[in-house]
Each structure stands twice: as structure tokens, then as C-alpha cells.
Amino acid sequence: DVKVTQSSRYLVKRTGEKVFLECVQDMDHENMFWYRQDPGLGLRLIYFSYDVKMKEKGxxxxxxxxxxxxxxxxxxxxESASTNQTSMYLCASSGGQAYSNQPQHFGDGTRLSIL
Amino acid sequence: AQSVTQPDIHITVSEGASLELRCNYSYGATPYLFWYVQSPGQGLQLLLKYFSGDTLVQGIKGFEAEFKRSQSSFNLRKPSVHWSDAAEYFCARIDSGYSTLTFGKGTMLLVSP
Incomplete structure (x- = not known):
């Protein structure tokens, strides 16, 4: 089974801090994604990457x-956390080349609170 | 932009009853369609996927979904709901030539005793 691991389940930080959320996958997938999830807004794509050192805006x-x-x-x-970035953050990965149709596999999420 | 619509925000079903969750997608060539489930405090788990071929697809946990091109729908079904099925369900699509998923807003399933 694909395993996508997010380093923290819960995180509390202060306004203005630089915050790092880490995600690791064990299936040698080319594509990786970051989403945030907010009530009533669903999942929204922040950034994705289809290769090492490559990134695309979501x-x-x-x-x-x-x-x-x-x-x-x-x-x-x-870069400088703000209270409106309080959210659930989900990482995902998928195999295949860029623009493939392979399903994404998700981590358990990090619930981030910015005070 | 291509979209996915889940018309029902909440649905309540009695345990043992059948379930159908609705999903409609805006027109697009060869959409690839998915259903995911999210239990409270967890990430998303893939239930099933449709790429092409047989329009009735079987997934995990006893779920199935039927692709109907004429209705632009991909509804999720289960013949008998269990209390452990209470969760939020997301329909999603990938369009040919794009690698990113477009999600619906989700349907929260509540299961009553």
C-alpha cells in the first residue's frame, strides 16, 4: 500500500513565524501535491510538483x-504565518508522468493553528 | 473551468438502508472520475475510480458507482449502510492533459441507528 506520511498531526504556531510542513511518500511517485481543506470550501490545491526541483502553482x-x-x-x-492560514493541510502523491490520470493517495493531514 | 458538483451537503441514512450519493460533472472530454472518503480527523481514502470501459465500477468497502455520460453523473451507491460508513465523501475528476484533481465540496453522511 502507498504510504504518505505527514510529519505532524497537530501544529500550533504564532503569527509571523516561518512554518514548515513536511510530507514523505514511500512509493517512488513522481507527483506530489499540497491542499488545504476548510469547511464549506472543500479541498483547494496550493502547489504541486511533478519532479524533483519542479513546482507548479495551484x-x-x-x-x-x-x-x-x-x-x-x-x-x-x-513564509510568515497569518491567522487566515489556520486550516487542515493535506499532502498527496500519485504515480505516472506529469499530466497522468493516476489516482492520488493522501496523508492523514496536519491541523495547523496560527495564533 | 471544469467542475464537480455534489448537490447534497448532508445526508442521513438509517443503518441497513441503501445509499446513493450524487455527483455531477461539467462537460469535458474523457473525464477520469474518483470517489474518496474522509473519516473525521483523517486524510482521504480512495474508494473507486472510473477511467473507461464498464460504466459500473466496484470499489472497496462494498461501494460501487455508475458513470452515466448522458446525465454527466457518477453517483456512488451502497446497498446496505453500516454505522462505520459515517464520513464525508468527495467526488473528483482529472481531465486529460491535466494532472490536478478537481474536487466537489463533499457530502457528509450521517448514519442513524
Missing amino acids: DIPEGYSVSREKKERFSLIL
């Missing part, structure tokens, strides 16, 4: 950046 990239130095690891960075 629907809501403002206030975020990402890093993919190794194939199995995809990090989401909040």
Missing part, C-alpha cells in the same frame, strides 16, 4: 512556497 499559492529536493519529500512553507 489555485491558492499566495503566502506559501514549496520545496522538493528529493523525490520522496515535498515541503510546504508558510
